[in-house]
Amino acid sequence: MSETGPAVALLGESLVSGGDTPAEVDVRSLASASGALLGLFFGSSLSGPCRQFSASLADFYDRFRRSGAPGRLEIVFVSSDQDHEQWRDFTRDMPWVCLPHKERHRKLKLWNKFRISNIPSLIFIDASTGKVVCRNGLLVIRDDPEGLEFPWGPKPFSEVIVGPLLKNSQTQDSKALDECYVGVYFSAHWCPPCRSLTRVLVESYRKIKESGQKFEIVFVSADRSEDSFKQYFNEMPWFAVPYSDESRRSRLNRLYGIQGIPTLIVLDHKGEIVTRQGRVEVLNDVDCKEFPWHPKPILELTDSNAVQLNEGPCLVLFVDSEDDGESEAAKELIRPIAEKIIAKYKAKEEEAPLLFFIAGEDDMTDSLRDYTNLPEAAPLLTILDMSARAKYVMDVEEITPEIVEAFVNDFLADNLKPEPI
Numbered sequence: 001m002s003e004t005g006p007a008v009a010l011l012g013e014s015l016v017s018g019g020d021t022p023a024e025v026d027v028r029s030l031a032s033a034s035g036a037l038l039g040l041f042f043g044s045s046l047s048g049p050c051r052q053f054s055a056s057l058a059d060f061y062d063r064f065r066r067s068g069a070p071g072r073l074e075i076v077f078v079s080s081d082q083d084h085e086q087w088r089d090f091t092r093d094m095p096w097v098c099l100p101h102k103e104r105h106r107k108l109k110l111w112n113k114f115r116i117s118n119i120p121s122l123i124f125i126d127a128s129t130g131k132v133v134c135r136n137g138l139l140v141i142r143d144d145p146e147g148l149e150f151p152w153g154p155k156p157f158s159e160v161i162v163g164p165l166l167k168n169s170q171t172q173d174s175k176a177l178d179e180c181y182v183g184v185y186f187s188a189h190w191c192p193p194c195r196s197l198t199r200v201l202v203e204s205y206r207k208i209k210e211s212g213q214k215f216e217i218v219f220v221s222a223d224r225s226e227d228s229f230k231q232y233f234n235e236m237p238w239f240a241v242p243y244s245d246e247s248r249r250s251r252l253n254r255l256y257g258i259q260g261i262p263t264l265i266v267l268d269h270k271g272e273i274v275t276r277q278g279r280v281e282v283l284n285d286v287d288c289k290e291f292p293w294h295p296k297p298i299l300e301l302t303d304s305n306a307v308q309l310n311e312g313p314c315l316v317l318f319v320d321s322e323d324d325g326e327s328e329a330a331k332e333l334i335r336p337i338a339e340k341i342i343a344k345y346k347a348k349e350e351e352a353p354l355l356f357f358i359a360g361e362d363d364m365t366d367s368l369r370d371y372t373n374l375p376e377a378a379p380l381l382t383i384l385d386m387s388a389r390a391k392y393v394m395d396v397e398e399i400t401p402e403i404v405e406a407f408v409n410d411f412l413a414d415n416l417k418p419e420p421i
Contacts, residue, residue: 006130007031007038010113011099012106015076018094025097031127033072037151039137042111042121044080045090053120056141058095064147071150074127078110080119105414108388112312113353118259124152131349135257139250152254157182157271160251165218165239172239180214181292183278184265186258188222189232194262198235200282201264205238207288214269215291220252222261266292280305297338298331301359301368309368313385314355315408317399318365320378330358330379337405353412354383372421383411390418 007027015030016022030038041057043050057075064073075096081087087101099107110116114123114132122137134140134152144152164171185201187194201217208215217238223229229243241249256265256276264278274292275281281293283304299305301316308314315338319330338356345352359365369376372384372391381394381404394407410416 005031005128007127010110010125010130011076012103014100015097016100017097018077018091020092022091022098030074030076030097034128035070035151036072036074036127037133038125038127039073039075040110040114040121040123040125041075041077041096041137042080042114042116042123043077043119045086046081047119050120051090053122053138053141054090054094057122058093060141060145060147061095063145064150067147069147069150073147073150078107080107080111108385111387112385113351115311115351116259117311121259123257126151132257134254136254136259139254143247143250143254154255155251157184157255157267160248160255161218161241163245163248164242166233166242167239168237176239177216177218179269180216181269181274182267182271183215183217183238184220184252184256184267185217185238185278186220186222186253186256186261186263186265187232188224188261189228190224191222191261195232197262197264197279197282198232200286202235202237204282204286204288208291211288211291213291220249268292277305277308280308295342297342298334298356298358300327301357301364303364306364306368308355309357309384310386312355312387313353313383313411314357315404316357316359316368316382316384317404318359318369318374318378318380318382320361327358327360333399333401333404334358336401337408340405341408354408381407383407383416384421385418386421388418389421391421392416392418 007030011027013027015025015027017025030036043054061075077091077094077096077098079087079099079101081090081101084101091098120138123132124134124137125132134154140152161174161177163174165174165176187198189195205217219233219236219238219240221229221240221243223232223243226243233240241252262279264282265276266274266278268274275295278293284302285293315334317330317334319326334356341354342352359368374380374382374393379399381399383392392411394403396403
């Protein structure tokens with residue numbers, strides 16, 4: 001593997017081993033075997049669930065290596081620990097390699113690249129290509145404790161969903177979803193945001209069906225009991241995976257790498273993802289005029305989509321008017337580089353490293369400026385990285401598409417100096 005191979009590009013040239021006597025490990029040696037997988041374990045010594053999962057993962061890792069299973073699996077711990085001694089104490093019991101504690105910038109890039117919002121998280125990637133194989137490794141460890149399904153690659157929705165589904169107190173075959181747009185809805189009765197979204201989604205479902213579109217929703221429950229599931233499902237006019245079919249519910253969670261609820265994944269009639277942001281789209285488009293909600297290269301910042309600011313770095317262009325003409329002109333400044341970046345990463349089957357927003361004059365924008373300590377100037381071009389608590393501000397009198405592109409390229413090349421949020 002060359003020095004510029006995917007594993008080196010992600011992790012750098014060297015890692016350190018866990019244990020009492022840490023040693024430097026060449027990253028190329030981890031990816032030398034054909035079909036090798038890297039499991040990126042995101043966690044912290046300060047998290048009880050991370051410590052519990054680390055012990056479970058160590059048992060799994062040991063069984064896998066002793067089983068003689070075909071293929072190679074290596075784990076890389078990516079820590080959010082700030083204190084070196086706490087990091088060192090935690091990694092002392094790890095039988096795998098770790099990203100060096102000093103590599104804080106690389107750590108943040110990995111957390112952003114893979115949109116890590118909860119820990120512990122375990123993501124499996126193909127060592128030779130750098131492509132994600134499975135986003136929810138925690139469920140792999142739980143559901144396949146012997147590693148018999150290695151390498152845990154994604155299966156098509158049409159295969160994972162096969163089996164009976166519930167609807168209106170009746171059982172129907174999953175073939176009822178054929179040739180439909182499908183919303184895969186991960187939700188639970190105990191979750192207040194879920195219940196709020198469900199009320200809106202019921203109306204959206206009705207409007208889309210009445211418009212003549214072939215659309216169905218499949219509820220994948222995260223309820224804690226079958227009684228709670230039944231109570232919640234009684235409010236829903238669509239399909240559900242039976243609560244007793246825990247295996248299928250878990251496979252769907254694994255397939256889409258679900259890290260939190262509520263989540264609504266919208267699929268086209270071929271089972272390909274249209275958008276992972278169905279929740280935001282339903283709340284933003286109450287009349288469902290833009291269904292099936294193909295992603296837009298540039299979003300207008302609203303209360304409902306502001307949550308996406310926490311998913312990774314975001315370019316935000318602040319403008320000084322709520323006038324539609326002003327917003328449209330601002331979008332045209334950003335559109336060339338936004339479309340170029342999205343197309344580039346789509347070709348690599350990766351998520352774009354930036355989201356793009358226009359922010360007008362409203363309470364949401366005022367709150368964001370206050371929180372990030374931004375000046376009142378407009379237009380104002382920024383990149384906000386909430387997880388790193390960092391901001392980048394372009395201070396120029398006139399913003400042009402060329403200036404936006406240079407700003408984005410400098411950010412992606414790590415040529416910009418961050419300011420703290």
